[in-house]
Amino acid sequence: MTIDRRHMLSAGLAAGIAAGAAAGARPAEARKRASAAGDLGLVPGSTSDQTVALQAALDAATNRGEPLELPAGRFRIGALELRAGARLVGAAGATTLEFAGGEGFITADHADNILIEGLVLDGGYQMLGAADGLIDVRNSRGVRLRHLALSRSPANGISLMACAGSVADCTVSNTLQAAIRSVDAAGLEITHNDIAHCGNNGVQVWRSEPGEDGSIVTGNRIARIRADGGGTGENGNGVNVFRAGSVLVSGNRITDCAFSAVRGNASSNIQILANSCARLGEVAIYAEFGFEGALVANNVVDTAATGITLTNFNDGGRLGVVQGNLVRNLFRREQEPVDKRGHGITVEADTAITGNVVEGAPTAGIVIGWGAYMREVVATGNLVRASRVGILVSTDRAAGACVLANNMISGASDGAIRAMDAAGNPTGPELTHGGSSEKLLAIAGNLSV
16 A cells, blocks of 8 residues: 555644544543442542442342442542342452451451452551451352452451352452462362462361361462461461361472472361472471371472371371372481471371382381381382481381382482381481381382392
């Protein structure tokens, strides 16, 4: 096409008209947003508590079966309560609710089918009274929390009690307890959330009594979790599962936690699959105390005091599969008087360890049993590299049977396969080429290089 002077002048005029129209639309759009806030009785940027106006608008919208769509802006509110069917929607992260104080921030009880979406919630570290989180929902089904940003909570970010639904695509940071806490869930998904800088845990899935829970924790990013509350592992974890059975923890990226990336306590039939874990202060992936059934597969652990542990047979912890994991760069906690760790994988009872790769364990690559607490363990097809001892196994007279077959141990400085005394130290001769039938220990086909 030939571009002449007339064509250029016409194009310039059209562009000018379009620009003028756009410029005219911006003030009109601003007036529309201001009008929307005014219609709700809200004043963006006001330092006054606007709880009464917002509660009235939300109740009216709920009565009509409509969502309440808030305009962009910052609004100070106190305790806001959602009834069944309430839908509170912000302007895609441009609507900020700032906590003005009270017994709670956003709460709901026996409120099925609620939706909270697109809001920024700033708790300002103000005390929450009776509430357990910036969002506190109880006894509700069909709960949907989406695209939220929560920060500066003196307790939890999101607290759910006896709820079913989903928490998805939220950002939760700077909470003094957990980012997301669920107790006695009735079918919950926690997915694709970004969690960081929490005082005690990232995600908690707990039950008041041991039982089936079935929550799904998948695709989240969790980082920088402290253990401000102290203890021996109840705090400081990326994902903390307690008494909750049949929980799936998969596909998460979890880093820089004071204790564990994923910790299951008394949680039967837990599945911990394909998580990427780095820089953990204690055991990266843990199943402990009274659990029956733990599947730990296809995870990557880089830098931890121990990679994977299934333990506490003395308290009923048993029955597991540890398969296809990559564990590397372990360290010893020399400051600890006894529990220095430095292990790759440790198990105790009724467990198969197969197809794992462990590299750089300063104490031992694989540890099987602890004194009398060992029964029916099979370790086959594993590769242990550059570790002090390749495999340590309990040969206590009260221990059960163990099969070690077709494993490769490379560069073990203190023995490829050794017996272990009651203190966890290697004892006796190298066992790579045979075991004692008296000890129910079968060793065959292993290679030490």
